[in-house]
Amino acid sequence: MTDANREQTITQALAQYQAQAGARDTMRVPLRGASTLLEVVEVPLDLPTLNPDSFRIAPALAEHAQASIVKTDPYSSAAQNVVAELVRKAHRYAEDLKASLIDGQDQPGLITRKGKLINGNTRCVLLRELRAEGKITNSTLRVAVLPADIIEPQELELESVLQKQVEHKDSYNLVSELMMLKKLHEDAGLTDAAIARHLRMRAQRVTDMRAVLDLMERARRLTDPVLPLTEFITEKDQTQNWIELLRKVREVDQKDGRPSGDVAIASWLIAYVLGYDSVHKLRHAYGEWVESDVMEDLVEAGGIGAAIASVAASPVAEAASAGDIPEGLDLLGDEANGPVNSEVVAVKGLLNIAVAATRPDAEHVSLGDGGSTPVADVRDALHASVSRGLAASKQRALAGSKLQRPTYALSQARDGLREALDGLDEVGELDEFAPHREAVVLLIEEIASLLDKVSEAAESAPSAPSSDD
Template sequence: MASYEDFGKPPASKETSRIIEERIAERSKQGLRETFTVNFRDKQIPVEIIDIELDSLYLNPGTHRIRAQRDLKPDKDQELRDNPWGAAGQDYLRSLLMATPSDPNKSDPEFYELKENLRQEGQNDAGLITRWGVLVDGNTRAVALKELGKQTMRVGVLPADATWQDVSAVELNLQMRLDQRRDYTYINRLLAYGELQESGKTAEEIAPMFRVQKKTVNRDLWVLNQLRELVERSRAGQHSLRLMDFEEDQEKLRELHRKYEDLRATDPDAAEALKEYRLSALVLKFSKTDLRLVEDDFQSRYLDRYLREDVRKGLEQGDDAKTDGSVRIPGLNAAVTPGSGAQGGSVGAQARRLTDTLLRDKARAGGAALGEGEPEAAERLESVREAMKSSLKLAGSNARVKKQEKATAERISTAAEEIRQCSHELVQSRAKQALDVEAFDDALVYLRDSLHELARHASKIRSETGGGVEWLLNAAKRSNS
C-alpha cells in the first residue's frame, strides 16, 4: 500500500515553477550560487537555495509533523483532503503548526520560542520546497516568519521530477538533522516509523535514519499497532478516540512493552491480561508509578471488590461483537486477531473486556471529565476510575508489605556478599603483610555481637525453620558456652 498521500499540485503551480526557475537562473548569473545537500532517492544531491515570497508557498498537507493532530477536527481534515490548497485547509494546517501537539486547542510555547529565535537571529537554515511551491521542510518556520511580518523565505528547491513519494521520504530524512526544527512529537514519530515500514523498509533500515537501535524501532512499531487497535476498539457509533490522545503516554507505553515481552516468554495469557489491565489504567490517565502496581491478577485480586455491581456484571457478560474475532487496523494491510489471552473465558479476555468498556465510554464521554459528552458513559467512567484508584492504593500497600517481608533476607544476602569480599581482601592483605590485626579483631567482635542479637530474635520465630536458622542458633550457643 502507498505510504504517502498524493495531493496533486496547487492551482498556481506553473506560475510558481516559472518564478523559481527565474530565481535560480538569476543567482547563477550573479555568481551567488548557494546549495545544501539532501538525500533524494537514496542519493546525496545538492539543491539550489533561493529567496522566494512566502505568499507563493503552500504549507504541506502531508507533513509528518502534524499527521496525528489532523484528526482533532475530522470535518476540517476532510476539507483539507478535498481542497488542500484552499484557504480553509491551509488555515487549518497553520493553526495545528502553532498549537501544542498534545492539546491542539492550546498555543505551543515552543512555537513562540522558535518565532523569537527567528526574530533575533534570522533564518539560519533554509527550508525546502518543490518546484510547485509546496514546503517539504520548514512548514513551522514559514508560519513563524509570516507571523513576524517577513515577506520572503530562504529555501532549497527539489528537482523538477520530484513526486509526493519523494516529498514524504525527503521530509523524514531532513527531520534527522539538527537545526531550527522542532522534534517530531511522540505519536508523529511512531507514524513515521509505520509509514517507512509500510513502504517496505525493515526496522534495521529505519533505525539509522532516526539514530536509534533496531530494538527501539521494533518496540515503537509494536506500540503503534497497539494504539491503532485501541482507536478501533474505542469506536462507539460516531465516537472514537484518536492516536493523539496518547501523546503524553510515551514512558508508560515503553514500560508496558518491556514488561509484556518479559512475561510473554513464560506465560502468554498472563502477559495479555497484564497488558490489558495496564492499558485500562493508562486510558484512565493514572501515573507511570501507578501502572507498575498493575499485574495480571489485578481485577480478581483488587478491582472486583471496588467495582460497582452493574459495571462488574456488564464485564462478566462481555460484548461478543467487540471482544471476539479480528480487529482491522487502519494503516495496516491486515486484520489483527487478539492473542490467546483475548479469547474464551481466560483472564486475558476478562481484562480485554474491561479495556474495551473504558475505551468506548471515554469516546462517548468525549474523552473528557464527568459532565461532558454522554453523561451515562462519563459517570460510569468516573466510577471505574474511583474503583481503580482504591485498588491501586491497596496494591501499593501490599507491595510495600511484600518489600518489607523480603528486606530481612536481602540484608543477610548483602552481608554474606560483603563477608565473601572480606575473605578475598584478607588474603591479599596477608600476602602484602598489610593487615591491621587489631582493627580486624575489633570488627569480628562487632560481627559476633551482631549475630548474637540476630540469633536472639530468630529464636522467637514460631514457624518451622530450616538449616540456616538452626545453624545461627547453634553458633550463638557455642559462642556463649
C-alpha cells in the same frame, strides 16, 4: 497561485541565484545516500503548499472531521487551512518559535520544485501569522530547493532524517514517530535495516517500534467507544512503557492466545489512562492485578467504589465493529475484536469507566443507577484503588517469591542494557556525547565485573536433578 505559477516562480528564483556574484546561501541535506548541497532562495510567503503528508500531523489528521477533504484534494484552500491548523497545534513550542521568527528566519525550509514544503511547515504557518498580525513586513520564505527529479519515497526519507537534526524544532511525539516509520516502510518501501541506517537506530528497534503502532491500534479498539489514536500522545516520552507492554503481550499471545493478550492490554490501559506514566509503576500493571486487587479494593471501599465495581462486572457490549469506527480512525487498518468473554468483562468494564472519567470534557459519569456521578469523584475512587492495586502487584513481584528474585532483577538489567544500547546508537557518534563517553565506559566496566560475579554465583548453585536421578 497555480501549480504552474509556483514551479515557474521557483525556476526564476533559481536562475537569479545562479546569476548572483560572490558567496551564495546554501544548505546541505542527506539525499540519496550522500550529503548534497542545495541552493537556498527566497520565495513569496504565499507560494509554498503545506505538506499534507507530514509525519508531525499524521495522528491528528487521521481523526480530523475534515480529513476526507485533505485526502481528496490536499492542495485546495480548504485542505490547506486544515493542514495549517494541525501544523500549528502539533508544535509544542509554537509560541517560542513564533517569537524567534520576528527577528528573522535562521534555518531555511526545504521545498520541491513544485512548491511543496518538505521541512519548514511550522515556520511558514507562523510567519504568515506574524505578517497578518502586522508584526513583520517581510513576505518571503527562505527555502532550499530540491532537485527536479526527487520522488515521493525520497521526500519521506528526507523528512524523517531532517527531523533528527536539532535546530529550533519540536521533536516528533511518539505516535508521529511511529507513523513516520510506518510510512517509510510501506510508502517509501524501505526495509527496517535501511530505516535504521537513516535514523541511526538498530534494525530490531525499528521492527519493535512499528509493532508498537500495531499494538496501539489493537489497544484503542478495546474500549467502547474506540479511543482516538491521539489519546496516546503525551508530554512525556512513553516509548519504554510501550516497548515493555509489547514484549509482555507477545509472551501472553504466544502462551495463552489473543483474547488473553487483549486482557493484558486492557489491564495495562487502565493504569495508563489514569495517568500512571512512570515505567516503574506501569511495569506492575500486568497479571490479574485488576481482578484480584483493584476490583476487591473498590468493593471494600463502598459507596462510589462499590458502584464502579458493580458496573464494571456487568456484561458489556462487544467492542465497536470496524464499520462503526468514525471516519479517519481506520488509517492503520481494521482488525476486529473477537467476542467478549467472561474473562474480559470486569477488566474491559473498568477500562471503559476509566476512559469516561478521564475525558477532558467530561463532568459526570453514569454508573448504571439511572443517575450520574461527578467525574472527579469517580476519578478519585479509581485512582485510590488502582494505586493500591499497583502497589500490591509490585509487592508480589518483588517479595512474593525469593526464588524468582534473581530472574526478575536480571530481566530489569537486560531491559536497561537494551535501552542503553539504543541510546548509544542514537548519540554515540555525536560530538556533544564526547564528554560523557568516559563515564559510560566506566559504568560498562563495573557492570561487566558484576556480571562475572553473577555468572560465578549461578554456576556454583546446585543444579536441578536430572530426570534419571
